[in-house]
Amino acid sequence: CAWYLARAGYRPLVLERGQEAQKRKETVDRFWKDGVLDPDSNVQFGEGGAGTFSDGKLNTQTNSPLNKEVLETFVRFGAPEEILYLNKPHIGSDRLRGVVKNMRAYLLENGGKVLFHTLLTDVVSDSENSRIKAVKCRDLKNGDVFELPAEVLVLAIGHSSRDTFSMLKERGVKMEPRQFAVGVRIEHLQEKIGVSQYGE
Numbered sequence: 001c002a003w004y005l006a007r008a009g010y011r012p013l014v015l016e017r018g019q020e021a022q023k024r025k026e027t028v029d030r031f032w033k034d035g036v037l038d039p040d041s042n043v044q045f046g047e048g049g050a051g052t053f054s055d056g057k058l059n060t061q062t063n064s065p066l067n068k069e070v071l072e073t074f075v076r077f078g079a080p081e082e083i084l085y086l087n088k089p090h091i092g093s094d095r096l097r098g099v100v101k102n103m104r105a106y107l108l109e110n111g112g113k114v115l116f117h118t119l120l121t122d123v124v125s126d127s128e129n130s131r132i133k134a135v136k137c138r139d140l141k142n143g144d145v146f147e148l149p150a151e152v153l154v155l156a157i158g159h160s161s162r163d164t165f166s167m168l169k170e171r172g173v174k175m176e177p178r179q180f181a182v183g184v185r186i187e188h189l190q191e192k193i194g195v196s197q198y199g200e
Contacts, residue, residue, distance in 0.1 A: 001154050002107050003073070011111035013148065015137060017119045017161075018046025020104075021097040028053065040119065040140050044160040047116070048100040058089040077102040117141045120164060123153065123171055 005012040018024055018041035027038050027046075043053045058074075060067060071083050074091065078099045083089035091099065104114060115137075122136035124147065134147045157164050168175065 001156060002112055003103055006107050006110040006112045011113070012107070014107070014112065014114045015118045015120055015135075016047055016114060016116050017140060018042070019116055021047040021052060021100045024048075024052070025097060040117070044158065047104065047114075048096065049156075049158055050160075052096055052100065053093060058083060058091065074099055077106070120155075120167075121145070122167060123173075125171075 002012040002014050018038075019027060024041050024046035027041050028043055030036050031038070031042060044050050046052070058071065068084075071079075071089060075081055075084060079091045079095060083091060107114065117140040119138045119140055120135055121138050123132060124134040124136065125131060126133050132150055132153050135150050135153060136145065136147050138145050155164070155168075165175070
């Protein structure tokens with residue numbers, strides 16, 4: 001979203017509660033190795049989102065015409081061109097961190113800004129017409145609380161930002177549940193399947 005806005009001439013401000021992709025990788029590695037969890041920068045939170053640690057798989061069940069544009073954008077910022085024609089495109093986590101870093105560089109070069117370690121804590125609205133006036137934030141490094149003027153707010157918070165969902169609910173923001181499907185995989189021993197199919 002920020003890339004689209006910057007490309008259109010806007011100067012978006014991105015609030016990210018986690019770390020930059022490379023620093024986040026070090027934090028996640030420390031968790032996997034020593035069990036030290038950073039609750040605000042981990043597999044779920046940080047630059048690149050949860051997808052940064054999914055090995056860069058680019059599978060989707062949708063047939064949107066935007067799929068091609070997404071893949072072309074990834075290639076523009078450093079992903080291998082083969083993702084444009086492979087049946088199951090795959091960037092790889094190591095390359096994906098570079099792609100995300102390159103996208104951030106484009107954003108910064110075009111007037112955008114990214115505030116890492118910054119948590120959205122509240123939305124301030126005009127009581128007369130319920131329009132957004134500002135957002136309240138907390139710097140997770142030093143604890144400072146501050147307010148940023150805002151007329152437009154795009155939330156791309158994933159499914160794990162429960163604190164943000166709770167705040168939005170308290171503010172009366174209308175939310176709709178999203179449908180999802182659950183699959184079940186059952187595995188049987190080969191010998192059991194053989195007996196079932198062919199008998200003893």
